[in-house]
Amino acid sequence: xxxxxxxxxxxxxxxxxxxxxxxxxxxxxxxxxxxxxxxxxxxxxxxxxxxxxxxxxxxxxxxxxxxxxxxxxxxxxxxxxxxxxxxxxxxxxxxxxxxxxxxxxxxxxxxxxxxxxxxxxxxxxxxxxxxxxxxxxxxxxxxxxxxxxxxxxxxxxxxxxxxxxxxxxxxxxxxxxxxxxxxxxxxxxxxxxxxxxxxxxxxxxxxxxxxxxxxxxxxxxxxxxxxxxxxxxxxxxxxxxxxxxxxxxxxxxxxxxxxxxxxxxxxxxxxxxxxxxxxxxxxxxxxxxxxxxxxxxxxxxxxxxxxxxxxxxx
Amino acid sequence: xxxxxxxxxxxxxxxxxxxxxxxxxxxxxxxxxxxxxxxxxxxxxxxxxxxxxxxxxxxxxxxxxxxxxxxxxxxxxxxxxxxxxxxxxxxxxxxxxxxxxxxxxxxxxxxxxxxxxxxxxxxxxxxxxxxxxxxxxxxxxxxxxxxxxxxxxxxxxxxxxxxxxxxxxxxxxxxxxxxxxxxxxxxxxxxxxxxxxxxxxxxxxxxxxxxxxxxxxxxxxxxxxxxxxxxxxxxxxxxxxxxxxxxxxxxxxxxx
Numbered sequence: 001x002x003x004x005x006x007x008x009x010x011x012x013x014x015x016x017x018x019x020x021x022x023x024x025x026x027x028x029x030x031x032x033x034x035x036x037x038x039x040x041x042x043x044x045x046x047x048x049x050x051x052x053x054x055x056x057x058x059x060x061x062x063x064x065x066x067x068x069x070x071x072x073x074x075x076x077x078x079x080x081x082x083x084x085x086x087x088x089x090x091x092x093x094x095x096x097x098x099x100x101x102x103x104x105x106x107x108x109x110x111x112x113x114x115x116x117x118x119x120x121x122x123x124x125x126x127x128x129x130x131x132x133x134x135x136x137x138x139x140x141x142x143x144x145x146x147x148x149x150x151x152x153x154x155x156x157x158x159x160x161x162x163x164x165x166x167x168x169x170x171x172x173x174x175x176x177x178x179x180x181x182x183x184x185x186x187x188x189x190x191x192x193x194x195x196x197x198x199x200x201x202x203x204x205x206x207x208x209x210x211x212x213x214x215x216x217x218x219x220x221x222x223x224x225x226x227x228x229x230x231x232x233x234x235x236x237x238x239x240x241x242x243x244x245x246x247x248x249x250x251x252x253x254x255x256x257x258x259x260x261x262x263x264x265x266x267x268x269x270x271x272x273x274x275x276x277x278x279x280x281x282x283x284x285x286x287x288x289x290x291x292x293x294x295x296x297x298x299x300x301x302x303x304x305x306x307x308x309x310x311x312x313x314x
Numbered sequence: 315x316x317x318x319x320x321x322x323x324x325x326x327x328x329x330x331x332x333x334x335x336x337x338x339x340x341x342x343x344x345x346x347x348x349x350x351x352x353x354x355x356x357x358x359x360x361x362x363x364x365x366x367x368x369x370x371x372x373x374x375x376x377x378x379x380x381x382x383x384x385x386x387x388x389x390x391x392x393x394x395x396x397x398x399x400x401x402x403x404x405x406x407x408x409x410x411x412x413x414x415x416x417x418x419x420x421x422x423x424x425x426x427x428x429x430x431x432x433x434x435x436x437x438x439x440x441x442x443x444x445x446x447x448x449x450x451x452x453x454x455x456x457x458x459x460x461x462x463x464x465x466x467x468x469x470x471x472x473x474x475x476x477x478x479x480x481x482x483x484x485x486x487x488x489x490x491x492x493x494x495x496x497x498x499x500x501x502x503x504x505x506x507x508x509x510x511x512x513x514x515x516x517x518x519x520x521x522x523x524x525x526x527x528x529x530x531x532x533x534x535x536x537x538x539x540x541x542x543x544x545x546x547x548x549x550x551x552x553x554x555x556x557x558x559x560x561x562x563x564x565x566x567x568x569x570x
Contacts, residue, residue, distance in 0.1 A: 102377055189414070191410055191412060191414035192414060192416065194372060194408075194410065194414070195410065195414045195415075195416065195476070195479075196416075196426075197372065197375075197403065198370060198372065198403055198407070198408035198410075198480075199403065199404070199407075199426055199427040199430060199431075199479065199480070199483060200400045200401070200403045200404035200427060200430060200431050200483065201400070201430055202400055203375075205430060209426070209430065210416055213416070213417065213418065214416070214417055
């Protein structure tokens, strides 16, 4: 009588241990990646110290490396992407949850999310053959006409540039921000909308004064999640940003990102110091994206939990 | 139907309502007297809430909803073409079944309506907020917590906050959809006392599942059954000498 029970108990235990093992393997993987990056980057960290982060010389011949332009390019292209993508993505999410006719909501949401499925390299190609000519003919001339006096639009626009990289990134992160924002807005209880409407709010006022504030933390989370994607995005940006190791605040000038540098240069990194320098770039990118994603997750998680707390209090 | 035809603020004329193909209300006619509490009772799904939500046109956003007949506020149809729904909802406040304060400070919750509708100059706002909170019998409990989020209050306080929020708009009619169903007996008692106080200034329509509550606080009672207003009259009469046998069956607890 007892043996089958014991047997089942043991199989339960084995099952649990196997699952626990698999589950722990993933966090362990992150730790291992961090460890490998850190060990390999260590020679460069030791040799260049803080100057690696703030100087701009990248000279494999004399073995002097400063990653400031890549760090700058990564941050600048991602921020530009956010500037373009956030209004677009939030509009899409608000339209889809609050205003779109019911039968349009699912199909449009599906199409927007489909944008995320397009391979990065295809975006890059499209960037080279469609986006850059379009920017050159229709966007840059009017921009220069109006804002040409600002430092952000100095120089000649040859195509590959911070602007092209930022716009490509913006298009690529719109689906992420829109999809998560939509989920966040859907999680806002109907009672909040009705409370606002019953007080005499128009539908837009209800969105602005009740729905958006309720979901604020989650929306910020969605945006930061988009930022995380933009920081690490490699292929499409590499193809259109120009890959010039230089800091220029002009959007029309070529720039470089950390991800692009690693992709471009790893195969030619023949010396140990060169490799180590690229490893350090990887380490910086890794830490940056993990931190950004962690912040995003915490914010989104707090909204989901906040809603639960709110309903429990009733 | 022994309707009491005094000067009604709110009047329903053969009002029928459909959710898509399903008819939820059948030719509801009644006159709701001003400065009194009218309770709407009836079993679940009988159309009480649907009727209540029709009065401030919250069904406008329900897909597939349509209606026939009319509802009049001060003798003007609320469905008349060109009716300003926003202005209508300002005149008809609503308190929902579950407290739904905004996740904003207590003060901002109450100031929401006046700010939204630009009802008062900014310098009069604090007075208005205090007045609404006093009317909702919440001022003494929150006067030193105005900066705390409304969602941090207890359930009963949250519901009174929602009442204060509705009152800050200075509406003419106050609709309440089972305002006590999520509350404990003590909080319920506070809200009932409050209602009796508020009827001096407002016309109150309250949906309730709680027959004792209807009998305790209301002046008039309407009994809904499967989408029809079966009986409407003075509360005491409805509860002691109902004219319809279904009303009698319901209030004596034989179904529901």
